[in-house]
Amino acid sequence: MLRSGFLYRALARFMAVLTAVTGLLVSEAVAQSSPARGIPLIRDAEIEGLLRLYTRPIFKAAGINPKAVKVYIINDPRINAFVAGGQRIFVNTGLLLESDTPNETIGVLAHETGHIAGGHLARMGVEIDSANYTAIIGMLLGLATIAGGIAAGSGEAAQAGQGIMAGSKGLAQRNFLTYARGMEASADQAALKYLNATGQSAKGMITLFEKLARENMVVLASADPYVMSHPMPMDRIANLEQAAKKSPYYNAKDSPALVLRHDLAKAKIIGYSGGPQAVMQRYPSADQSMPARYARAIALFRKGDIKNALPVIDGLTAELPENPYFWELKAQALLENGRAAEAVAPAQKALTLLPKSGLIQILAAQALIDTDKPASAREAVKLLRQAQRSEGETPETFNLLARAYAQTGDIARAELATAESALLRGDRKLAIEKAKSAQSRFKTGSPEWIRASDVLTFAGRS
Incomplete structure (x- = not known):
């Protein structure tokens, strides 16, 4: 009895620990579903703009407000896209680079939209909980059997308990993976529906999946289909193709x-991330297409060869003057090579062509x-305030505001902007110092004084 009592007390402690661990696992899953630090996100x-063009009609077909979904770009050469943190789609640069046509990328985005419209992420959390509970129940039953076997001196009962624990874990995993495969199939069908509703072909989605299947052929050759989170590629492709061919589009x-x-867009990714050698491999000098020259x-301006870069950029702007991104490139090339005065005009031209772009507003402000x-x-202050409406308040915009206010002699606002930048960067000491300096220069109770007070409050929290 003493021994049995000890085991049941141990079992009670195990239940408490297991419950705590389960909560931790769920929290980890939630944390991983939001944009995480360390992910190499890029802004361009x-x-x-291209991804918005791809997704807007798809979102509307799915009954989703396009403004409610945020699309992030990850600097990663692998073919991948995924939904996380609710209505957020993450797209690897590799997906764009390996897509031969827009339709291939659009097909994948339609699939991810199917996950959002189906509420799969939220339902996945329920399934994770369910899988955990299945495992927990099985483990507790197994431990109880082990405890009873030990108390009765039965080694067979103890072994049976271990088998129950192992079996329950496998059952939970397989149940969860079965559910995941069902969600993937559901997202595929939703994608077909959205593409058809927008008059687009599903052929691109199929060819992209074929590329993925070829990439993973060796791994998948010996894979157990029941431990896969996605349907087996060839079965998936065959089912999609059969349904897709019924569409008039x-x-x-x-x-x-x-x-x-x-x-x-592909040329830009290669130009910025690949370097001169990668550019020459992808676009040899004999290739005089617009993407190749872009x-x-x-690559030329990034290595500091502005002399040879500018004629190429000027050729692009002359050929397609309504493209705001060619003007943006010229402004950036000049700005990063210490020619700010010359960068203002092309930055303003880009802004004229794309007046609501927060990123171009910031570029133009920096040149000014x-x-x-x-x-x-x-003028830069006005542009930065406009940019904050679309881009949010970032350390970079506050740093530029601080410089702009200082140039106009508005030291109080320069100090306040510096304080806000420091707070967002996590530099509490500098935030407090600058917020106090700013507050002393503003009238008590004014909006700026209150804002400085807010900075002091947040920065002062331990």
């Missing part, structure tokens, strides 16, 4: 203008600030 007005093609935008211009003229600084 052109690529973000199966042979629909992307417009030439959309194909060009897609190819330019990639080469980026770097000219070190009070009149330009006042």
